[in-house]
Amino acid sequence: MHSSLSELERIIEATSSLGSLPINILYKIVFCSFAKAGLSLFNATDDQKAELESLIKTIPPTFKGLLEGKLYLNALKFLRSINLSLWKTKKPIIPEEANIHFILNFLRKNVGKVGGIIVLDCASVPEMVAMAGKFAHTSRNVVVYSMIFANPIGTTKFLTEQLTYLGRESTLKYYAQLLKEELKAAFSIKKSSIDLIVHKYGVSISDFLNLLNMQEIFEQINHFVKRNSVLITSDHGYDLVADEHGLYITHGYKRESPLNFSRIALFLVID
Numbered sequence: 011m012h013s014s015l016s017e018l019e020r021i022i023e024a025t026s027s028l029g030s031l032p033i034n035i036l037y038k039i040v041f042c043s044f045a046k047a048g049l050s051l052f053n054a055t056d057d058q059k060a061e062l063e064s065l066i067k068t069i070p071p072t073f074k075g076l077l078e079g080k081l082y083l084n085a086l087k088f089l090r091s092i093n094l095s096l097w098k099t100k101k102p103i104i105p106e107e108a109n110i111h112f113i114l115n116f117l118r119k120n121v122g123k124v125g126g127i128i129v130l131d132c133a134s135v136p137e138m139v140a141m142a143g144k145f146a147h148t149s150r151n152v153v154v155y156s157m158i159f160a161n162p163i164g165t166t167k168f169l170t171e172q173l174t175y176l177g178r179e180s181t182l183k184y185y186a187q188l189l190k191e192e193l194k195a196a197f198s199i200k201k202s203s204i205d206l207i208v209h210k211y212g213v214s215i216s217d218f219l220n221l222l223n224m225q226e227i228f229e230q231i232n233h234f235v236k237r238n239s240v241l242i243t244s245d246h247g248y249d250l251v252a253d254e255h256g257l258y259i260t261h262g263y264k265r266e267s268p269l270n271f272s273r274i275a276l277f278l279v280i281d
């Protein structure tokens with residue numbers, strides 16, 4: 011995972027150069043660069059590519075060079091290495107990164123103490139990168155950890171079921187609370203706005219981008235980041251699926267798709 015996360019750092023650095031843009035536009039640029047990279051690795055059909063291209067046309071042309079250059083190329087490298095680790099074996103394996111106990115050990119050792127915990131249900135790589143880029147632009151110290159939480163089936167349940175073994179109630183709110191205790195944070199928050207949009211099953215990519223209010227999510231987080239260091243993470247991301255229905259967003263998709271982000275969750279610290 012280490013090499014793929016350094017690609018992510020490069021993407022965040024490039025994104026921070028767009029940091030003065032409203033986050034909804036910055037986010038759309040990041041999302042489209044990952045989607046474009048995903049489609050080119052997936053052998054997408056002309057119709058599927060055209061669907062994304064019409065979305066890219068709604069972005070001011072000044073940013074096309076970055077979207078299709080640096081961001082796209084680093085997204086390609088990131089996806090190649092992530093896909094390699096997700097699909098290298100046909101047998102369903104449960105890596106140690108899928109074990110909460112293992113993750114907590116890593117975080118205790120490497121993160122130590124933070125001011126607050128924010129768990130965003132279903133937050134995926136593009137949302138995390140967009141927020142990291144925006145915070146990096148305001149000269150905050152942004153760290154993406156080399157560890158990911160692996161969620162082989164891409165569902166909240168895969169994570170929350172493990173909480174019962176730790177004597178906790180099995181909902182995501184208690185995962186946030188567990189992280190709070192482990193990292194001696196003052197507060198923990200769980201937010202479901204991204205997951206609620208993804209659960210409108212088969213939400214097309216343009217509907218998804220229209221429904222997702224990154225500005226609101228960013229402002230809610232920024233409220234805490236102003237006074238505290240904050241760890242932001244999720245339970246799983248989402249998948250971008252390309253099939254006969256076109257391009258849409260879901261999570262827990264069972265087959266390979268252009269973006270298989272429901273199988274991973276990142277850990278981001280804003281200091």
Ligand SMILES: [Zn+2]
Pocket residue numbers: 132166205209261
């Ligand atoms: Zn969900």
